[in-house]
Amino acid sequence: xxxxxxxxxxxxxxxxxxxxxxxxxxxxxxxxxxxxxxxxxxxxxxxxxxxxxxxxxxxxxxxxxxxxxxxxxxxxxxxxxxxxxxxxxxxxxxxxxxxxxxxxxxxxxxxxxxxxxxxxxxxxxxxxxxxxxxxxxxxx
Ligand SMILES: [Zn+2]
Ligand SMILES: [Zn+2]
Numbered sequence: 001x002x003x004x005x006x007x008x009x010x011x012x013x014x015x016x017x018x019x020x021x022x023x024x025x026x027x028x029x030x031x032x033x034x035x036x037x038x039x040x041x042x043x044x045x046x047x048x049x050x051x052x053x054x055x056x057x058x059x060x061x062x063x064x065x066x067x068x069x070x071x072x073x074x075x076x077x078x079x080x081x082x083x084x085x086x087x088x089x090x091x092x093x094x095x096x097x098x099x100x101x102x103x104x105x106x107x108x109x110x111x112x113x114x115x116x117x118x119x120x121x122x123x124x125x126x127x128x129x130x131x132x133x134x135x136x137x138x139x140x
Contacts, residue, residue: 003030025057029084037079073100081100089102090105090128109127113127
């Protein structure tokens with residue numbers, strides 16, 4: 001995972017203005033260590049007294065996605081979450097509370113991608129993998 005300083009430095013190098021809200025958004029995503037949805041981001045900012053209008057937040061996230069700082073995680077083709085671009089990883093999603101977490105996957109999926117290419121002639125460009133279930137808290 002990239003540090004806040006690394007992200008800010010990258011933007012600075014590109015000559016991108018580091019507004020207060022932009023800095024706050026990056027700090028939030030660095031601290032989250034997991035994908036976050038728009039309402040969660042808004043609530044967190046409200047607590048800190050930063051008013052982030054939904055449209056502004058969308059625009060800001062879109063901007064950071066285009067700059068390669070933020071990545072959009074789409075779960076089940078509908079729910080959208082945002083996280084910092086980092087090493088490739090996968091997610092667990094709780095079906096009860098909606099908690100989404102990053103997971104480090106020991107298995108190497110490259111042989112599967114190679115098999116798809118050799119057996120089905122399908123060229124994999126990327127993959128995303130989510131495990132759905134119940135989190136530690138909801139399991140009880
Ligand atoms: Zn849960
Ligand atoms: Zn993630």
